[in-house]
Amino acid sequence: MATLTLSRARTIIRKTLEAGRERDLQPLAVVVLDAGGHVVAFERSDGASAGRFAIAHGKAYGAVMMGLPGSDLQARAAANPAFMGALNGAFGGAIVPVPGGILVRDARGRLLGAVGVTGDTSDNDAQAGQAGIEAARLVAEI
Amino acid sequence: MATLTLSRARTIIRKTLEAGRERDLQPLAVVVLDAGGHVVAFERSDGASAGRFAIAHGKAYGAVMMGLPGSDLQARAAANPAFMGALNGAFGGAIVPVPGGILVRDARGRLLGAVGVTGDTSDNDAQAGQAGIEAARLVAEI
Amino acid sequence: MATLTLSRARTIIRKTLEAGRERDLQPLAVVVLDAGGHVVAFERSDGASAGRFAIAHGKAYGAVMMGLPGSDLQARAAANPAFMGALNGAFGGAIVPVPGGILVRDARGRLLGAVGVTGDTSDNDAQAGQAGIEAARLVAEI
Amino acid sequence: MATLTLSRARTIIRKTLEAGRERDLQPLAVVVLDAGGHVVAFERSDGASAGRFAIAHGKAYGAVMMGLPGSDLQARAAANPAFMGALNGAFGGAIVPVPGGILVRDARGRLLGAVGVTGDTSDNDAQAGQAGIEAARLVAEI
Numbered sequence: 383m384a385t386l387t388l389s390r391a392r393t394i395i396r397k398t399l400e401a402g403r404e405r406d407l408q409p410l411a412v413v414v415l416d417a418g419g420h421v422v423a424f425e426r427s428d429g430a431s432a433g434r435f436a437i438a439h440g441k442a443y444g445a446v447m448m449g450l451p452g453s454d455l456q457a458r459a460a461a462n463p464a465f466m467g468a469l470n471g472a473f474g475g476a477i478v479p480v481p482g483g484i485l486v487r488d489a490r491g492r493l494l495g496a497v498g499v500t501g502d503t504s505d506n507d508a509q510a511g512q513a514g515i516e517a518a519r520l521v522a523e524i
Numbered sequence: 525m526a527t528l529t530l531s532r533a534r535t536i537i538r539k540t541l542e543a544g545r546e547r548d549l550q551p552l553a554v555v556v557l558d559a560g561g562h563v564v565a566f567e568r569s570d571g572a573s574a575g576r577f578a579i580a581h582g583k584a585y586g587a588v589m590m591g592l593p594g595s596d597l598q599a600r601a602a603a604n605p606a607f608m609g610a611l612n613g614a615f616g617g618a619i620v621p622v623p624g625g626i627l628v629r630d631a632r633g634r635l636l637g638a639v640g641v642t643g644d645t646s647d648n649d650a651q652a653g654q655a656g657i658e659a660a661r662l663v664a665e666i
Numbered sequence: 667m668a669t670l671t672l673s674r675a676r677t678i679i680r681k682t683l684e685a686g687r688e689r690d691l692q693p694l695a696v697v698v699l700d701a702g703g704h705v706v707a708f709e710r711s712d713g714a715s716a717g718r719f720a721i722a723h724g725k726a727y728g729a730v731m732m733g734l735p736g737s738d739l740q741a742r743a744a745a746n747p748a749f750m751g752a753l754n755g756a757f758g759g760a761i762v763p764v765p766g767g768i769l770v771r772d773a774r775g776r777l778l779g780a781v782g783v784t785g786d787t788s789d790n791d792a793q794a795g796q797a798g799i800e801a802a803r804l805v806a807e808i
Numbered sequence: 809m810a811t812l813t814l815s816r817a818r819t820i821i822r823k824t825l826e827a828g829r830e831r832d833l834q835p836l837a838v839v840v841l842d843a844g845g846h847v848v849a850f851e852r853s854d855g856a857s858a859g860r861f862a863i864a865h866g867k868a869y870g871a872v873m874m875g876l877p878g879s880d881l882q883a884r885a886a887a888n889p890a891f892m893g894a895l896n897g898a899f900g901g902a903i904v905p906v907p908g909g910i911l912v913r914d915a916r917g918r919l920l921g922a923v924g925v926t927g928d929t930s931d932n933d934a935q936a937g938q939a940g941i942e943a944a945r946l947v948a949e950i
Contacts, residue, residue, distance in 0.1 A: 385854075387854050388851055388852065388853060388854050389854075391851075392851075416702065416858075417574065417702060418574060418700065418701060418702015418703060418704060418858055419574055419575075419702060419704075420702060420703075420852075420858040420859070420860075420861065421850055421852065421861040422851075422852050423849075423850060423851045423852065424847060424849060424850040425814055425817075425818070425848075425849045426814065426846075426847065426848050426849065427814060428811075428813050428814050428815075432842070432844055432846040433846065434846075435846065435847040446573070446574060446575075447573060447574055447575030447578075448573055448575060449572070449573025449574075450573075462622075463605075464598075464601040464602065464605055464608060464621065465620070465621075465622050467609065467612075468582065468601075468608070468612065468617075468619060468620045468621055468622070469579065469582075469620065470617075471582070471612045471616075471617025471618065471619070471620075472578040472579060472581070472582040472617060472618065472620055473575065473578055474617070474758070475617075527712075529712050530709055530710065530711060530712050531712075533709075534709070558716070560716055562710075562716040562717065562718075562719065563708060563710065563719040564709075564710050565707075565708060565709045565710065566705060566707060566708040567672055567675075567676075567706075567707045568672065568704075568705065568706050568707065569672060570669075570671050570672050570673075574700075574702055574704045575704070576704075577704065577705040701858065702858060703858055703859075730857070730858060730859075731857060731858055731859030731862075732857055732859060733856070733857025733858075734857075746906075747889075748882075748885040748886065748889055748892060748905065749904070749905075749906050751889075751893065751896075752866065752885075752892070752896060752901075752903060752904045752905055752906070753863065753866075753904065754901075755866070755896045755900075755901025755902065755903070755904075756862040756863060756865070756866040756901060756902060756904055757859065757862055758901070759901075
């Protein structure tokens, strides 16, 4: 499988935070996970609330574990709340099924990992993350 | 109790994966548990997402612990969500009550264990698992 | 990163079980994890005790999370039991630090994942796993 | 309370990783927590093993929760293992009481947070972290 290097993860985070400032979003926090769901890098903007790591992580972790972006997980949770509750039991409560959990692929479609963005509305989080991923010349599935 | 040998478990898994490919399903993962809920064998197809073991296990584990297939567990969860939530408390969050958790019986109706299938829609998962169990000349209760 | 396909995982498991039988070992169980610590395949021989999945998994999981084979983890646990206890807290109790947790690399040294073997003595487990990995033309770090 | 800004956290991480490379250490991972124990930033070097976030976090979290650096926590664990075990019960297993968990203070002695470093020996981890903290013109208590 292709790799999500620390250098690429840094670019994604910086460009996502930059996109948030350009759009006047609330202070964001951004995590980058590899394809195995392990943290490569994380940054929390000054002014973002204390618990942002867990939320960013939960968005990205759900995406990479299920192979589905946050928007799809949110739709599944709405259609079948008990299923999402049970999934979270199986994964120790670590999944946050809302937009802002974004799959990251290379140009050939290979899964590199996932990005989790939190701080503003879920949709704004997702769009800032997409901008960050594309600035790193990678493909975002939001 | 009658036994679910490794040889039979291998047949079930191979035939379930084969049924998935024949029906053009998404890449599947399949677990076989014995009548005590302990893992006998598991395989995750290339391309299935990272978290598939926990989901396959949760489907099969719920079935064998409750003596009910995933479709019945799903109906109970819909009728009484608090009951399923409490059950998952008692079982450490390990039950995923949806189709794709399948009881396995021998020709005389004795419970041998359960199969958990995940990767496509829950109903498609269940049908692929049924095909795999029947190819092993055992009886599937989906 | 390079990949540990299901096909390769099957070969490792079969050859490990074969090596166990040739050496008259107790019935073995073998798990193969990818580089992210997620289960690719598992088989438990008939006659192996019910809890073998958790043990095989714990050996392989510790190896891949720490980047160290089971023999090194055992040495660290002996030198500093409190450290290993604390590590297990951080990893939810999922690490079993003894031989039989084996890193799997390709010919160029890239980490593909880990194998966990259990059923006989830890050293016999490790040697059977090494034979299985080498039969798949991969490199074992025991 | 004085604050550990993202800008300062980035400097600490970069300078710690730089110190590791200058000393030919194994690839490091570094986390920065604020005075409340919440993650501000984290980076895992390419080549560091998958589980490094949990270890780095456990070192820093123990330091900031107890107000003691990792070397003191290690000494307490050696003197009274049952106490450290009980602490980890109270903190959900999240404390890793070894060197590499470092308190960060400003020039007036106010606690800003903690840094956790992992990847090489615990003592080397601690020295690299100290170099990183001092490069950010802050005071390290290792």
